[in-house]
Amino acid sequence: MVPPAAVASGRRRDLRSAPLLVAARGGRPAHVPVWFMRQAGRSLPEYRALRSGTGMLAACLTPDLTSEITMQPVRRHGVDAAILFSDIVVPLYAAGIGVDIVPGTGPVIDHPIRTAADVAALPSLEPGRVAPVADAIGLLLRELGDVPLIGFAGAPFTLASYMVEGGPSRNHERTKALMRSAPEVWHALMDRLVGITSTFLHVQIDAGVDAVQLFDSWAGALSERDYREYVLPHSTRVLGSVADAGVPRVHFGVGTGELLGAMAEAGADVVGVDWRIPLDEAARRAGGTHPVQGNLDPAVLFADAGSIEAEVRRILDEGRRTPGHVFNLGHGVLPDTDPDVLTRLVELVHEQAP
Ligand code: CP3
Secondary structure (H helix, E strand, O other), rough: OOOOHHOOOOOOOOOOHHHHHHHHOOOOOOOOOEOOOOOOOOOHHHHHEEEEEHHHHHHHOOHHHHHHHEEEEEEHOOOOOOEOOOOOOOOHHHHHHEEEOOOOOOEEOOOOOOOHHHHHHHOOOOOOHHHHHHHHHHHHHHHHOOOOEEEEEEHHHHHHHHHOOOOOOOOOHHHHHHHHHHHHHHHHHHHHHHHHHHHHHHHHHOOOOOOEEEEOOOOOOOHHHHHHHHOOOHHHHHHHHHHHHOOOOEEOOOOOOOHHHHHHOOOOOOOEEOOOHHHHHHHOOOOOOOEEEEEHHHHHHHHHHHHHHHHHHOOOOOOHHOOOOEEEEEOOOOOOOOOOHHHHHHHHHHHHHO
């Protein structure tokens, strides 16, 4: 048997029996695997201490800091996966696009993209520009033991929204205007972003990540019709570019209950689900064959212990009626979450029958 390239070069660990990777392929491991989007970050005092004085993008491009921040929630909570500490705008910044992450706001773009000339001037991502990310992954593989490492990228639509709006947006009005008024400019922009996103995922996979997640966080702002016309072909190309890499691919967005069928067609192995729809219904809408990931409302973690436990049991019940279940929140950990509640949540999921 010829091993995949990364195994041959000694980087990828053989974690086929890790609960996350079993569940992502539709198996039923001894316990339901659990990790949290944004598990590293402001909910952890040790994160706030380590980050003080260092900008977000600098932290994402300093390998020992990236590695240490990624490890913090693994040590503290005993989650079934680490997710690389990074951000969806890291590959844009590394490519030379003027972007910063403003605390309390999010990504802000120096020169919003509105015209064909703006798109034509966009750089592509030379893989060497994200070498610090690959180096951080190298450090992590040595520390993680048998805990899988998840890499990720922002999907073209969510990145395009930041680039066209110039920053976070409630209504995505300039983005939606561009796709309709100048579809050739829109598709050219998406095409550039497919290139950058695919390169970023390839760098992470070559460095040894065990799974990848494509975050199309804001896709839920679109109708299914518009999603199919303006977004789906591009996300399909990104996911297709890493189809043969041998790592499971998760595809996640917020408020995507009406889009799950279309999103599942983009080709990922696992469909991420927010808290607005039961997991078994989500799996049905996604075509009935994909394992699902989710979907506890992150705000529920502020409720009393009994209420949290009842929600966890309901979600595990619904997860048993899907082709496979990875427990997660329906979106990222909120910054004011009590980290002890997250630790208890991991224990609770692990104690239940799969
Ligand atoms: O632990 C993990 O899950 C990995 C961490 C992670 C971050 N960003 C770290 C981060 C991940 C997966 C992301 C992806 C990301 N970034 C997405 C997709 C996921 C999602 O939440 O939907 C999006 C939309 C972004 C854009 C972005 N970056 C936002 C909206 C913000 C928050 C701004 C704020 O201050 O409220 C960021 C900054 C960011 N990315 C922080 C972290 C921990 C906060 C920065 C800080 O701690 O100073």
